[in-house]
Amino acid sequence: MNDEFSFIRSLIAHRFVESERIEVDVGDDAAVVIPHSDRSLVMTCDTMVETVHFLRKTMSPADIGWKLLASNLSDLAAMGAVPTYALISVAVPPSWQAEEVEEIYHGIYDLAREWKVSLMGGDTVRIPEYLTLTLTLLGEVGRGEALLRSSAKPGDVVFVTGTVGDAAAGLHLLLHHPDQRFNYPALVQAHCRPNPQLHIGKWLVSTRFRPACDDISDGLAQEAWEIAEASQVCIVLDREKIPISEQLLQYAKAVGQDPFEWVWFGGEDYQLIGTVRKEYWAKLKETVKEKGFLLSMIGRVESGTPQVEVESEGIRMVLPKRGYNHFADR
Amino acid sequence: MNDEFSFIRSLIAHRFVESERIEVDVGDDAAVVIPHSDRSLVMTCDTMVETVHFLRKTMSPADIGWKLLASNLSDLAAMGAVPTYALISVAVPPSWQAEEVEEIYHGIYDLAREWKVSLMGGDTVRIPEYLTLTLTLLGEVGRGEALLRSSAKPGDVVFVTGTVGDAAAGLHLLLHHPDQRFNYPALVQAHCRPNPQLHIGKWLVSTRFRPACDDISDGLAQEAWEIAEASQVCIVLDREKIPISEQLLQYAKAVGQDPFEWVWFGGEDYQLIGTVRKEYWAKLKETVKEKGFLLSMIGRVESGTPQVEVESEGIRMVLPKRGYNHFADR
Numbered sequence: 226m227n228d229e230f231s232f233i234r235s236l237i238a239h240r241f242v243e244s245e246r247i248e249v250d251v252g253d254d255a256a257v258v259i260p261h262s263d264r265s266l267v268m269t270c271d272t273m274v275e276t277v278h279f280l281r282k283t284m285s286p287a288d289i290g291w292k293l294l295a296s297n298l299s300d301l302a303a304m305g306a307v308p309t310y311a312l313i314s315v316a317v318p319p320s321w322q323a324e325e326v327e328e329i330y331h332g333i334y335d336l337a338r339e340w341k342v343s344l345m346g347g348d349t350v351r352i353p354e355y356l357t358l359t360l361t362l363l364g365e366v367g368r369g370e371a372l373l374r375s376s377a378k379p380g381d382v383v384f385v386t387g388t389v390g391d392a393a394a395g396l397h398l399l400l401h402h403p404d405q406r407f408n409y410p411a412l413v414q415a416h417c418r419p420n421p422q423l424h425i426g427k428w429l430v431s432t433r434f435r436p437a438c439d440d441i442s443d444g445l446a447q448e449a450w451e452i453a454e455a456s457q458v459c460i461v462l463d464r465e466k467i468p469i470s471e472q473l474l475q476y477a478k479a480v481g482q483d484p485f486e487w488v489w490f491g492g493e494d495y496q497l498i499g500t501v502r503k504e505y506w507a508k509l510k511e512t513v514k515e516k517g518f519l520l521s522m523i524g525r526v527e528s529g530t531p532q533v534e535v536e537s538e539g540i541r542m543v544l545p546k547r548g549y550n551h552f553a554d555r
Numbered sequence: 556m557n558d559e560f561s562f563i564r565s566l567i568a569h570r571f572v573e574s575e576r577i578e579v580d581v582g583d584d585a586a587v588v589i590p591h592s593d594r595s596l597v598m599t600c601d602t603m604v605e606t607v608h609f610l611r612k613t614m615s616p617a618d619i620g621w622k623l624l625a626s627n628l629s630d631l632a633a634m635g636a637v638p639t640y641a642l643i644s645v646a647v648p649p650s651w652q653a654e655e656v657e658e659i660y661h662g663i664y665d666l667a668r669e670w671k672v673s674l675m676g677g678d679t680v681r682i683p684e685y686l687t688l689t690l691t692l693l694g695e696v697g698r699g700e701a702l703l704r705s706s707a708k709p710g711d712v713v714f715v716t717g718t719v720g721d722a723a724a725g726l727h728l729l730l731h732h733p734d735q736r737f738n739y740p741a742l743v744q745a746h747c748r749p750n751p752q753l754h755i756g757k758w759l760v761s762t763r764f765r766p767a768c769d770d771i772s773d774g775l776a777q778e779a780w781e782i783a784e785a786s787q788v789c790i791v792l793d794r795e796k797i798p799i800s801e802q803l804l805q806y807a808k809a810v811g812q813d814p815f816e817w818v819w820f821g822g823e824d825y826q827l828i829g830t831v832r833k834e835y836w837a838k839l840k841e842t843v844k845e846k847g848f849l850l851s852m853i854g855r856v857e858s859g860t861p862q863v864e865v866e867s868e869g870i871r872m873v874l875p876k877r878g879y880n881h882f883a884d885r
Binding site for chain 2: 248254265301306
């Protein structure tokens with residue numbers, strides 16, 4: 226670790242795990258922990274590059290750190306897993322001050338504390354340009370209990386958590402109408418400080434209904450396509466049932482944009498899309514109210530060509546399989 | 556994953572682990588594996604950035620991939636651990652062709668196969684410039700058996716594996732005298748295709764002598780300092796006993812360089828430096844011959860100010876605590 230960034234060592238010293246599980250902490254060649262013997266190990270990894278995944282002008286350093294961890298937590302939420310440990314690699318260009326890098330770690334820590342993720346190491350290196358961050362997240366899930374993209378079956382109900390499209394609308398706002406940021410706080414928050422749906426993922430596992438599940442990182446269309454292809458089913462979405470926030474509708478109207486461009490193809494909402502047997506749906510809905518979760522039925526699963534269709538006023542059309550491209554076309 | 560790099564998905568499909576241990580393979584939101592319940596989980600992470608850690612003119616894409624994994628394997632070797640799973644993140648600039656990225660993965664694979672490391676995911680993203688690679692490596696070690704930097708004790712013998720300084724000399728050669736590469740193949744190989752000392756690390760654990768251990772990624776001086784500080788001891792190295800290869804001596808002479816600049820401050824040798832109780836040293840040496848390992852006694856541990864000293868012809872001097880800086884001063 227570069228001496229200039231030695232503060233990172235003290236910053237990552239907070240531990241949110243029983244100390245007897247940590248055999249060797251940060252500071253040796255590698256960290257050593259004792260896993261729970263009856264649980265499986267879950268692993269994922271996400272990278273964010275300045276100008277490709279974020280801009281300094283739209284996100285604070287702390288927001289960048291928060292989002293880096295949020296995107297990984299969201300992957301674990303989609304598996305129904307509980308996060309445990311993270312390793313973080315930061316490639317820092319000369320244009321970023323050490324204090325700004327410290328802010329990034331504070332942002333990571335704000336969210337790590339919430340979900341009891343212990344930072345167990347990583348790497349800090351120099352790069353001539355473009356701050357680049359990679360986070361590897363480990364977690365645990367009961368043996369054989371992970372939620373899969375491939376378990377959707379014809380007859381299933383399709384559901385989604387929260388509202389979709391807000392993060393992409395928030396980015397549009399920050400890029401084109403930054404003076405409006407205080408009028409649409411939910412959109413800005415969705416872009417800068419997304420909340421991974423770990424509680425819902427864990428709860429979906431606990432129901433034993435074995436729903437199919439995916440997190441919405443690349444847009445509702447893309448993720449629905451992933452479930453359709455992994456499960457070899459046709460997913461039919463009901464356009465009128467997609468949950469859209471008031472702020473998104475208002476902002477879209479104010480700036481003359483089609484809200485569905487963000488709803489279908491906007492990314493980084495980190496909500497969950499899933500499918501579950503029709504007979505379980507009523508039971509899910511009951512518990513959802515008690516828990517205070519927002520869960521909407523947005524379509525159904527049919528047999529047929531693996532693809533995603535949208536139904537609106539009796540007309541069905543194939544939804545393009547188009548993912549999210551952060552700054553390419555906005 | 557970017558469509559352009561979809562070949563990565565097929566490339567990383569090779570598995571070197573019993574299939575019943577893999578619950579969810581690459582292709583879902585996260586991978587899920589079943590750990591061995593009686594072993595601890597080891598984790599490390601290293602990043603390599605174009606122009607900071609490697610240059611296209613000195614290393615082939617396959618070499619870069621090999622070295623990325625080698626540097627992580629070396630961390631596990633220093634813990635006495637056995638590697639299991641890797642996650643790889645690659646940020647690819649437009650100046651790199653998809654075929655070159657594929658070559659990088661082939662390089663990773665050449666070494667992954669040797670050590671039975673299964674690639675369980677990662678991320679592939681765009682970056683405007685500077686190919687940036689991050690590899691997170693997981694492994695296993697017996698409960699409480701990991702080798703630590705902090706266990707050196709006064710009276711210990713200091714040992715090192717292999718020869719040191721070769722990788723830095725190899726880099727010097729490739730930068731300044733590339734026409735000489737076929738005359739010093741061992742130096743070029745040390746720089747481009749280093750061999751992590753996993754067999755020795757595992758064997759050191761098996762002896763139950765609990766040696767202190769560190770891998771030489773930032774130079775012999777830096778790593779000896781790390782052990783001295785972590786263990787709060789003074790390490791005295793015997794200059795005449797440091798194992799130096801014939802090719803390094805010849806090359807240094809040919810180009811008029813001080814070989815000890817590379818020996819002390821050259822990095823990326825990925826050999827191991829360690830200390831062990833004096834009474835165990837003789838036993839270690841016996842087994843070493845049978846195993847075909849190269850292990851040299853290079854000094855001793857004393858009580859006193861935590862630092863590293865070099866003894867030569869009766870004179871002791873403090874060895875500067877200076878690490879390896881890839882291209883800064885060569």
